[in-house]
Amino acid sequence: MCGIVGLFIKDESLEPNLGEMLSGMLGTMCDRGPDSAGFAVYGSPENGVVKVTLQSADPAQFNSLQTKLSKILGRSVAVTSKDTHAILRVDHDIFDTTREVLRDQFPQFRVMAVGERIEIYKEVGYPTDVAGRFGLANMRGTHGIGHTRMATESAVTSIGAHPFSTGSDQCLVHNGSLSNHNNLRRELKHEGRTFETENDTEVAAAYLSAQMDKGLSLGASLEKSLGDLDGFYTFVVGTRDGFGVLRDPVACKPAVLAETDRYVAFGSEYRALVGLPDIESARVWEPEPATVYFWGR
Structure with missing residues (x-):
């Protein structure tokens, strides 16, 4: 059932508050994934x-x-x-x-x-406890993503928590399940990729890294994944300069985006966004299925 949050800062004056805002968002997703949590923060x-x-x-x-x-x-x-x-x-x-x-x-x-720019922290434990252990609320940065995990297909371990990072300044969090990740893992291993877990999210992250290493942009890599990755999922991908969102063609997993002049925010549920500044004046919408969204600097 997992919970995802993401925050991209447009207004530099909000950068010192990134961690505080992201921590609050992550805390609302505890009941969607109480066994472990993690987050990526992009600093200067x-x-x-x-x-x-x-x-x-x-x-x-x-x-x-x-x-x-x-x-x-x-x-x-x-x-x-x-x-x-x-x-x-x-x-x-x-x-x-x-x-x-x-x-x-x-x-x-x-x-x-x-x-x-990237730093990733993830551990087993209740999400608010994990965020507190690493001092997320005191971190500053330009953007970040977070994840609360309810493990259904692999062990509850620190290495199995999200985000997964398989490329420089790149990471991915995932809500859902891939049905062809074992075949993809074998193909990627033949290309020289290595894996530390049985988690399907690590396969998705490695897949995107492999496409980008071949010269594709993140947007093009996500577009290509629609034909190569089978399952139901919502991806939020962090890069050096921004973050992207993609839902599968059925879009059965919940997702909501909000945008103001000062930030872009993502949450698995709207309640993750209600504590953000000026949220009442934000443009709020449900991302379309099989549609790539990306914000960058």
Whole structure:
């Protein structure tokens, strides 16, 4: 049944309030997905820096990561921990080497997201508790998406929570079910893609990343997915510069969009939007089936 929220800020004066607004929206979706939750926040890029979001079952190991990595790489890196997650900041020119070192020498850390702007936090637990653990209400940014999960097809784990990120500054959340994800997973594996879960949402995220790596825009990739992905679903996709929405051709999963001069907001239900500023004057509508919507900078 899962719940999805998304928020794209048009008015820069609202950017300091992104986390507070998104946290309130996420909290209204608790009963749609009480077993785990997650969110992606897009902040301002830092010149020449790539951010890597890491997760660990033993966050105490983050304490020595900065010293160890700096010694191995011969370059200063920064590590900022938040509960079971940490944000690693590395210079762009040593990013590929850093990924190899993390994979080979620090396999205990899971990579949740990579990019210049994106940070992803997700964990098992009641959504308001998860948001509180990572301090979502205090985060600022240009846009973000969130998800509350009711697991029906795979285990309740931190890695199985949404969002899923399979490309730089890209992530996806999903409400629904794909019927052909196992076939698609096999095809994507043959193309060199790797998977960490049995979740069909990870397959959808990897599919979109694969299309974009082939040169398609997000909009074109979503359009193509209508023919390649079978099932019933609502997707909300985050990118470096904005976010997109797509419902399947039947559109049996609930969804609502609202737009003002200051923001665009998405919710699985309208009640997720009622606390937003000036919502009473927003243009509110139900997104059409099989129609790609996208807002960007």
